Amino acid sequence: MDERAALFELLLRLGDDCLILGHRVSEWCGHAPILEEDLAMPNMGLDLIGQARSLYAYAGEIEGKGRGEDDLAYLRSDREYRNLLLVERPNGDFAHTMLRQLYFAAFMEPYWREMAKSTDATLAGIAGKAVKEMAYHIRHAGEWVIRMGDGTEESARRMADAVEELTIYTDEMFQTDAVTDTLSAAGIAPDPSTLRAEWERTIDMVFTEAKLTLPKYQYPQIGGRAGLHGEEFGHLLSDLQYMQRTYPGMTW
Numbered sequence: 001m002d003e004r005a006a007l008f009e010l011l012l013r014l015g016d017d018c019l020i021l022g023h024r025v026s027e028w029c030g031h032a033p034i035l036e037e038d039l040a041m042p043n044m045g046l047d048l049i050g051q052a053r054s055l056y057a058y059a060g061e062i063e064g065k066g067r068g069e070d071d072l073a074y075l076r077s078d079r080e081y082r083n084l085l086l087v088e089r090p091n092g093d094f095a096h097t098m099l100r101q102l103y104f105a106a107f108m109e110p111y112w113r114e115m116a117k118s119t120d121a122t123l124a125g126i127a128g129k130a131v132k133e134m135a136y137h138i139r140h141a142g143e144w145v146i147r148m149g150d151g152t153e154e155s156a157r158r159m160a161d162a163v164e165e166l167t168i169y170t171d172e173m174f175q176t177d178a179v180t181d182t183l184s185a186a187g188i189a190p191d192p193s194t195l196r197a198e199w200e201r202t203i204d205m206v207f208t209e210a211k212l213t214l215p216k217y218q219y220p221q222i223g224g225r226a227g228l229h230g231e232e233f234g235h236l237l238s239d240l241q242y243m244q245r246t247y248p249g250m251t252w
Helices: 003-026 035-063 069-074 094-115 121-149 153-174 178-185 192-210 231-240 242-246
Strands: none
Touching: 003 035, 003 069, 003 094, 003 178, 003 231, 035 069, 035 121, 069 242, 094 121, 094 153, 094 192, 121 153, 121 192, 153 192, 231 242
């Protein structure tokens, strides 16, 4: 596969992951269970959206067709988004949100750490900042998973339900294809399959304290990288893209 085409595809994948999860997290603003989280959740959302901006801006440069971050964020159809199915899952209760955040951050922290060694200076620069943000996200979400998993009967039940519902979407993070193979061979981006062991160690460490067990699934849910999304994703985009579609030409 052509390296330039592979890099553009990867930038869309990563940018979409960050944008969509950042939007989901931002939905808690004004609705979080305590004031501290009403401040913390939007801040984590801003971390992710800031990463998305950098990735989309670079993707526009690589594509060379005059599209910028606004075009890539707001003016694509649902089938053109390449985000993981995990990040588009509805917030559900606070247990679901925190577990989703932990699952994603526990993958992206080592991913960005490896990306900081990239032969692509722009990607390495983005990774250098993002890895610190993901380390905080792991700590924050992990503390909540432990607090709820090893908390009351009600909180433990909710966290166990979140584990049962969300774990089936995690395998997609580690999938490889022509894009990942091309870029890992060139030293541009890490092979995601090599990060599974570290992800599992992080999750196991948190789950041990939270008294949770990571389930195994024979048939994981995948398709986001190919533009195959659930019904909820269409509702998310109608909210995310509303202002730009209604008032074309607006900027961030």
